[in-house]
Amino acid sequence: MTDEQKIQSMKDGVLKAIEDGQVKMRPKWLFATRTAMMVLGVVLIALTVLYLVSFIVFILRQTGVLFVPAFGPQDFGIFFASLPWLLIALASIFMLLLEILIKRYAFAYGRPFLYSALGVIFLGIIGGIVIGETPLHERFFDEAENGQLPFAGMMYQHYGRQPSNVTVGVITQIDNNGYRVECGSNDEMFSVVVGPQTQIPPAESLKVGDTILILGPRQGNIIVAQAIGKPAVLRPRQSLILPPPSR
Numbered sequence: 596m597t598d599e600q601k602i603q604s605m606k607d608g609v610l611k612a613i614e615d616g617q618v619k620m621r622p623k624w625l626f627a628t629r630t631a632m633m634v635l636g637v638v639l640i641a642l643t644v645l646y647l648v649s650f651i652v653f654i655l656r657q658t659g660v661l662f663v664p665a666f667g668p669q670d671f672g673i674f675f676a677s678l679p680w681l682l683i684a685l686a687s688i689f690m691l692l693l694e695i696l697i698k699r700y701a702f703a704y705g706r707p708f709l710y711s712a713l714g715v716i717f718l719g720i721i722g723g724i725v726i727g728e729t730p731l732h733e734r735f736f737d738e739a740e741n742g743q744l745p746f747a748g749m750m751y752q753h754y755g756r757q758p759s760n761v762t763v764g765v766i767t768q769i770d771n772n773g774y775r776v777e778c779g780s781n782d783e784m785f786s787v788v789v790g791p792q793t794q795i796p797p798a799e800s801l802k803v804g805d806t807i808l809i810l811g812p813r814q815g816n817i818i819v820a821q822a823i824g825k826p827a828v829l830r831p832r833q834s835l836i837l838p839p840p841s842r
Contacts, residue, residue: 633696640693641719647686648723651679653732654754659763659808662826666794670810670822677758690715762809762818769803773820776807787811787818794822801825 655661655678663674694715732751738744739751757763757778764776764785773789787809789795801807801823810822 637693637696640689640696644686644689644693644715644719645722645726647682647689648719649726649729650732650750650754651682651686652724652727654679656727657755657763658757659761659826660758662808662824663761663810665826666810666822666824673758673760673810677761679754682754686719690719693719760810760812762811762813764807764809766801766803766805766807769801774801774807774823776809776818783816785813785816785818787820787823789820789823793820795820796823796825 652661658677660674660677663670663677690712694712697715735744735747736751736755739748739755742748744751762776762778762785764778764787766774767777767784768775772786774787776785776787777783778785795801805825808824808826809818809820811818811820
């Protein structure tokens with residue numbers, strides 16, 4: 596049987612199926628509606644992924660957790676314990692949903708799952724980092740602090756709390772025993788005690804007005820510093836909330 600005969604045979608089969616009622620014709624508007632809903636779903640999920648990833652980046656940077664690994668492998672435990680795992684899991688779920696949806700489109704159909712999944716993850720992370728550097732979340736944070744963000748306000752207030760052993764503050768005084776720093780939404784003052792084992796930059800590199808990152812437990816208004824750093828991109832966030840001090 597030639598190719599032309601095969602094509603004709605297929606056409607005859609389709610026409611017979613339609614005549615027998617085995618195939619139902621569906622209006623074009625139905626396909627258009629399904630396509631529009633699919634595109635809308637992809638857009639909404641993609642925006643959700645970008646929002647979650649950018650929020651995670653914003654919180655990690657502003658609380659100082661993002662810079663903890665710079666102190667060395669001995670502090671990786673603090674870093675992983677301070678990560679917002681619930682948000683990371685939620686962002687991963689939305690990335691998976693996004694991957695499932697885009698696999699239905701011609702540009703992704705037939706490509707290995709690993710490649711398209713890596714593409715979604717890469718674009719989600721890069722896009723989230725870019726958005727996280729904009730004033731978007733800072734504005735939302737301020738609105739949440741003022742009670743003007745009804746839906747996501749609690750999320751900003753919850754994840755805006757600094758971990759109990761990571762503190763970002765501004766040096767207000769330097770003495771022989773350490774530093775006085777100001778931090779938190781109420782401009783709380785803390786005494787940072789420096790010992791022989793404290794990992795710290797050269798003394799001459801720290802001055803009044805510098806924003807520093809301190810690793811160590813807070814005991815009342817005293818922080819026993821295990822390490823002190825001054826990341827160049829660390830920015831003070833006065834609206835961050837400090838948890839109740841350990842006693």
